[in-house]
Amino acid sequence: MNNLNRQPYISGLLVFIGFILSFAAFHTSYARAGEKGQVIKGTSITVAKPEIDAQSGLVKAEGFNLVLAHCSACHSSSLITQNAMSRERWLDTIRWMQETQKLWALGEAEPVILDYLSTWYGPKKSARRPQLSPHLLPKQ
Ligand code: HEC
Structure with missing residues (x-):
């Protein structure tokens, strides 16, 4: 009787652990891809910082x-x-x-x-990171 009562809790716990694990897996793969600067479906996660001219404060680039x-x-x-x-x-x-x-x-x-x-010095882009590709999201 006692064992039967506990079953819903145990399966609930398993679902919870599963959720945590898939989130962790998703998170680390995302971070690792970012470190290497990989291109994920056309969206590069690392953005090269432009060089700034110390005197003027302007970005050193063409023009x-x-x-x-x-x-x-x-x-x-x-x-x-x-x-x-x-x-x-x-x-x-x-x-x-x-x-x-x-x-x-x-x-x-x-x-x-x-x-x-x-x-x-164009219009400010949203500070949000680009949306993740579906294949990087936890399985539903
Ligand atoms: C012949 C002088 C002159 C030159 C050269 C000049 N500006 Fe200006 N600019 C001004 C003056 C005067 C103001 C008004 C400054 C103020 O309000 O304190 C101004 C204001 C501005 C402002 C602020 C505008 C605003 O709405 O507040 C920007 C941005 C600007 N200039 C960009 C530029 C850029 C880009 C160039 C090069 C293409 C340039 N300026 C070259 C005279 C000049």
């Missing part, structure tokens, strides 16, 4: 020299680094400076500068 030359003459480049705008809004800002602040025409440098600005 950096042009931005430094054209955009740090009148004001601190922190006006750039503290902003997060789409390509269109960066263009609006540039047009506004051209119309009201005597910013010169950027010519062929303009598209390169816009690429740079919208890539490195």
Whole structure:
């Protein structure tokens, strides 16, 4: 009689342990993949940190020299680094400076500068990590 009464508890416990184990397995495989920088279904988990220029605080990437030359003459480049705008809004800002602040025409440098600005100082992405692929989730 006593044994029979305990059975539901024991199976409940087994389900619970199973849940913990599958969660742990899922978690470690996820972490290990991340360490190696593996690409999981097109989503790389490790993101290379861009190099930052110590003087200006700007990301050193394609277009950096042009931005430094054209955009740090009148004001601190922190006006750039503290902003997060789409390509269109960066263009609006540039047009506004051209119309009201005597910013010169950027010519062929303009598209390169816009690429740079919208890539490195584009709208903030969500802080959430990308969704996991179904094959990484615990079996249902
Ligand atoms: C000819 C001078 C000049 C140059 C060159 C210049 N700016 Fe400006 N910019 C200004 C002035 C003046 C302001 C207003 C500063 C303030 O409000 O304190 C400004 C403001 C800004 C702002 C803030 C806008 C806002 O809405 O608050 C951003 C962002 C900016 N500039 C980015 C740039 C970028 C990117 C470049 C290069 C393409 C650039 N600036 C080149 C004069 C210039």
